[in-house]
Amino acid sequence: MISFSPPRMDQKIVDAVVDTLYSGWITTGPKTKRFEKNLTQYGGHKITLCVSSASAGLELMLRWFGVKPGDEVIVPAYTYSATANVVVHCGARVVFVDAGTDFNIDSEAIKKAITPRTKVIMPVDIAGWPCDYETINAIVSEPAIKSMFCAESDEQKKLGRILVLSDAAHSIGAGYHGKKAGNLTDITVYSFHAVKNLTTAEGGAVCLNLPESFDHDQIYKELNAKSLHGQTKDALAKTQIGSWRYDIIEPGYKYNMTDIQAAMGLVELERYDNDMLVRRKAIFDRYAAAFTQYPWAQVPEYERAGRYSSYHVFLLRIRNIDETMRDEIIREIFNREVAVNVHFVPLPMMTYYREAGYHIEDYPVAFDNYSREISLPVYYDLTNEMVDTVVKAVVEAVELTLDN
Ligand SMILES: Cc1ncc(COP(=O)(O)O)c(C=O)c1O
Incomplete structure (x- = not known):
């Protein structure tokens, strides 16, 4: 069976983890701090805070910006539940916007969804393809949109416009006009979950890239405390001689990354561009060359x-089929010992969101993308022979289904 997305595991990762286990420090400490510095250098943004997951990072930033009941946050209808769930956690209203044919949020449709209650737009780089940030960043700075913005928290007053909080769970390493994801908008959040391109088993990072008027070192301190129960010192700082006393400045969260996770991340990041992404791109090229002839x-x-x-997953669509035929094709692909997936079932189709009053009929492009989509495996250890096996399984399954 060809599996869908096993992590790359080798002696380098094992050694880094074992080294940390014996180092005398396994939770947030020197390795997490080093990983943060290396991520900042890699992305070219201003500062990075590592967290326990992308979900945690996204929610942390919504709360930092003061998102609360009565506010609206614009989210693509075509994404994983985390993007919208964190908005619900803050008590704000999720405003879904349809997808474009490239799977990402339709940047032109965003404008129509903005109201005086809109506080944040959360674009998602689906499968690693960067959104149309030029348009999105321009929209939030348009005078008419800015004058509609009702700033309430200090952070909102300082920014003076809608915040763009990019969900880059899939897109570390992706690029756009000479810049990397992390550096394309106000705030970007990566995921290092087990199936992601760069993994720490579970984990995430918040990349801050706010306007110059914000003091990024100060915000880092604030977020660091917010991610550790509002504690003024982390566990490592408290172990220093005479440093046991600490304060709680707010009822914060428990969102910190451990040094065990960071140890994996340091190894993964070092070889990410020159090794991991090279292989992923080669797999994309091989799939593209094989399928364009059909x-x-x-x-x-x-x-x-x-x-x-960032070549995260290969989102193949089959022309002129419906959802039932797509499901039948997937069954046939699995019968040929190949694991595939669907990214994503649009959120308005999920029970919670459906019952909350959203209708998939309002998001026709998201539905069309979903109903014809099959995600193909992309990972470091997927060999060319395995790619060819996947292609053969897909071709056979599609042709069998189309003939019936
Ligand atoms: C688009 C998107 N956003 C957010 C997340 C959440 O990431 P995490 O599992 O690190 O919280 C995921 C996870 O799969 C995702 O696909």
Whole structure:
């Protein structure tokens, strides 16, 4: 069986983890701090805070910005539940916007969804393909949109406009007009979950890139405390001689990353561009070359005009099929010992959101993308022979289903 997305595990990762286990310090400490510095250097943004997951990072930033009941947050209808759930946790209203044909939020449709209650837009780089940030960043700075913005918290007053909080759970390493994801908008959050391109088993990072008027070192301190129960000192600082006393300045959260996770991340990041992404791109190229010859295949965009993907998963669409036929094709692919997936079932189709009053009929492009989509495996250890096996399984399954 060809599996869908096993993590890359080798002696380097094992050694880094074992070294940490015996180091005398296994929770947040020197390795997490080093990983943060290396991530900042890698992304080119201003400062990084490592956290326990992307979900934690996104929620932390919504709360930092003061998102609360009565506010609205714009979220793509086509994403994983984490993007919208964190908005619900803050008591704010999720405003879904339809997808474009490239799977990402339709940047032109965002404008129509903005109201005086809109506090944040959360674009998602689906499968690693960066959103149209030029348009999104321009929208939030338009005078008419800015004058509609009702600033309440100090952070909102300082920014004076809607915050762009990018969910880059899939897109570390992706690029856009000479910049990397992390540096494309106000705040970006990566995920290092087990199935992601760069993994720490579970984990995430908040990349801060706010305007110069914000004191990023000060915000880092604030967020660090917020991610550790509002404690003024982390566990390591408290072990220093005479440093046991600490204060709680707010009822914060428990969102910190451990040094065991960071140890994995340090190894992964060091070889990410020159090794991991090279292999992922080669897999994308091989799938694209194989499928473009079939008229029924719609190959995803992954490189265009200064924009390139992090090659997270290959979102193949089959032309002129419906959801039932897609499910039948997936069954046939599994029968050929190949694991595939669907990214994503649009959130308005999920029970919670449906019962909250959202209708998938209002998001026709998201539904069309979903109903014809099959996610193909992409990971470091997937060999060319395995890619060819996946292609063969997909071609056989599609042709069998289309013939019936
Ligand atoms: C688009 C998107 N956003 C957020 C997340 C949440 O990431 P994490 O598991 O690190 O909280 C995921 C996880 O799969 C995701 O796919």
